[in-house]
Amino acid sequence: MHDLVAGLIQFRTQDFQEHKNLFSDLKRRQEPHTLFIGCSDSRVVPELITTSLPGELFVVRNIANIVPTFKETYEYATTSATTAAIEYAVKILKVKNIIVCGHSNCGGCSSIYLPDAVLDEIPATKKWLELAENVKARVMEGLEENNKVNDLEMREWLTEHMNIVEQLNHLLTYPFIKEKHSNKELDIMGMYYTIETGEVLIYNANKKAFELVN
Numbered sequence: 001m002h003d004l005v006a007g008l009i010q011f012r013t014q015d016f017q018e019h020k021n022l023f024s025d026l027k028r029r030q031e032p033h034t035l036f037i038g039c040s041d042s043r044v045v046p047e048l049i050t051t052s053l054p055g056e057l058f059v060v061r062n063i064a065n066i067v068p069t070f071k072e073t074y075e076y077a078t079t080s081a082t083t084a085a086i087e088y089a090v091k092i093l094k095v096k097n098i099i100v101c102g103h104s105n106c107g108g109c110s111s112i113y114l115p116d117a118v119l120d121e122i123p124a125t126k127k128w129l130e131l132a133e134n135v136k137a138r139v140m141e142g143l144e145e146n147n148k149v150n151d152l153e154m155r156e157w158l159t160e161h162m163n164i165v166e167q168l169n170h171l172l173t174y175p176f177i178k179e180k181h182s183n184k185e186l187d188i189m190g191m192y193y194t195i196e197t198g199e200v201l202i203y204n205a206n207k208k209a210f211e212l213v214n
Contacts (some may be wrong), residue, residue: 022053032058034097035089037082037167039065043195044103047115058093060085064108064163065100066131070173079131090176096186098171102164103193109159112136160211164190164203 004147016023027185034048040061040136047057060082067086068079089095102109111119111144112129113136139158166191180186190203192210199208 005097007055010099019054024057026055027163030055030058030093032056032089032095034058034094034099035060035093035095036099036101037061037086038067039063039103039106039108041106041108042103044101044193048103049101049193049200058085058089058095060089061127063111063120063125064106064109064132065102065167066128066163067100067167067170068131069170070175079103079128086171086174087176090180090186098177098186098188099191100164100167100189101191101193102160104160105156106160109135109163110156111154112159127193128137132163132166135159138162161192162191162201168203168205 007053012124012194016058017122036057038044038046038059038061040063044061046052046059047054050057066082068083072129086098090098090165108129111125112132114213119129136159137160139151139155142158143155148154168188171188172181177186177188190210192201194200198214199212200214202213203209204211
């Protein structure tokens, strides 16, 4: 706790002063250009990765950067916070971009393979991760076809990447997002961040592949 308090003091006396005018402009309004949907993982810092200033990103974070589909939105209370944030960002803040960002060594993605005995101890998390069942099924199907079922490293890599693509598809189940995207009023992008190298891959929908951007 002491380190957190020290950080607060440093922010107020140093970092805040550096951007004092910016914070003054943001006092009564925010106009973020991008909705950033990322994982809650402590190693993923959206503003740091994208070199963004306060007021630029409207950030939604949850376990495994999951986007509930529109039809599932009101079925479970656990999905309502993420859904409300997406709705608010697009309809009220009128963001121009949506990024779904996954990352390497994602604990959420690996947790979908945990045995029920473990998941039953974290029932809220278990219910949330059920939203990624389609990802799990497709990954396992692909591994079985290539005789790689026991390749845990490959399973991790495939799950993290396939999960991003799945969530991009989920976004387009929202009528107001699909309409804006079709009218080229809203860009949607999938992004994969590698923690140990700082590399970022962007999903190319035409090639159905992730490509290095930095």
